[in-house]
Amino acid sequence: MTYDAVFVSDVHLGTNRCNTKKFLDFLDNLDTKKLVFVGDIFDVYCIEKYHTKWEKEHTKALHKIFSLVKSGVEVVYILGNHEGELRRYTDFKHKNFLMCNEYTYKTKSGTKYLCIHGDSCSEFSSGSWKQLCFNKGYEIITPLSMWLSKLFKFSLVYFLKNTINGKKYIAQYENDLVKYCVRRKGYDGIICGHIHHANKLDFDKVTYMCCGDFVDTCSAIVEKNGKFELMYY
Numbered sequence: 001m002t003y004d005a006v007f008v009s010d011v012h013l014g015t016n017r018c019n020t021k022k023f024l025d026f027l028d029n030l031d032t033k034k035l036v037f038v039g040d041i042f043d044v045y046c047i048e049k050y051h052t053k054w055e056k057e058h059t060k061a062l063h064k065i066f067s068l069v070k071s072g073v074e075v076v077y078i079l080g081n082h083e084g085e086l087r088r089y090t091d092f093k094h095k096n097f098l099m100c101n102e103y104t105y106k107t108k109s110g111t112k113y114l115c116i117h118g119d120s121c122s123e124f125s126s127g128s129w130k131q132l133c134f135n136k137g138y139e140i141i142t143p144l145s146m147w148l149s150k151l152f153k154f155s156l157v158y159f160l161k162n163t164i165n166g167k168k169y170i171a172q173y174e175n176d177l178v179k180y181c182v183r184r185k186g187y188d189g190i191i192c193g194h195i196h197h198a199n200k201l202d203f204d205k206v207t208y209m210c211c212g213d214f215v216d217t218c219s220a221i222v223e224k225n226g227k228f229e230l231m232y233y
């Protein structure tokens with residue numbers, strides 16, 4: 001099946017958080033007219049700040065993305081908070097490639113979705129102390145989480161997300177983004193990333209969708225004829 005659009009976020013290439021094997025598989029089997037990256041695909045921030053390792057597999061992903069562009073797939077690259085260094089190319093467009101901070105996606109049936117990474121729309125936005133704590137915490141627990149899952153098949157991140165505080169944090173973020181989408185007026189929904197928690201929720205006025213990530217959940221949002229679906233790989 002050829003999708004009208006596929007949305008993916010938070011791959012974090014350039015760090016060992018990235019599930020590169022699954023991401024490469026995902027790109028290999030991708031059949032879509034449009035591919036929308038919803039932020040934090042290349043983790044420029046962690047490479048520079050924490051000297052995380054750029055692996056051969058990450059270069060493979062880079063080649064695959066470029067060959068998708070070359071083959072004519074419309075590729076939209078929305079920048080995330082780990083890609084600040086690339087912001088100087090905001091609104092750069094060449095043929096079927098566009099780099100931007102946010103993007104309006106229109107379905108064939110005429111509905112309109114605001115696509116944005118999401119860090120700038122929530123109380124936990126970049127720079128606030130809450131996000132600082134969260135990001136630091138995430139960076140610290142991720143290696144530990146990978147080690148635990150390797151040895152004991154236990155997912156620490158999944159566990160933490162399911163604690164009362166984890167759930168509260170996620171619900172707060174989802175609410176903030178829905179409010180932001182309503183404030184922007186004229187949208188049927190919002191498609192975001194950032195929180196690494198794949199979800200599709202119908203609210204009164206708008207639909208909330210988060211792509212998830214290619215770290216733990218390995219998920220994406222696919223769309224055909226105005227119908228959106230969450231996919232796990």
Ligand SMILES: [Mn+2]
Nearest residue numbers: 040080081194
């Ligand atoms: Mn992010």
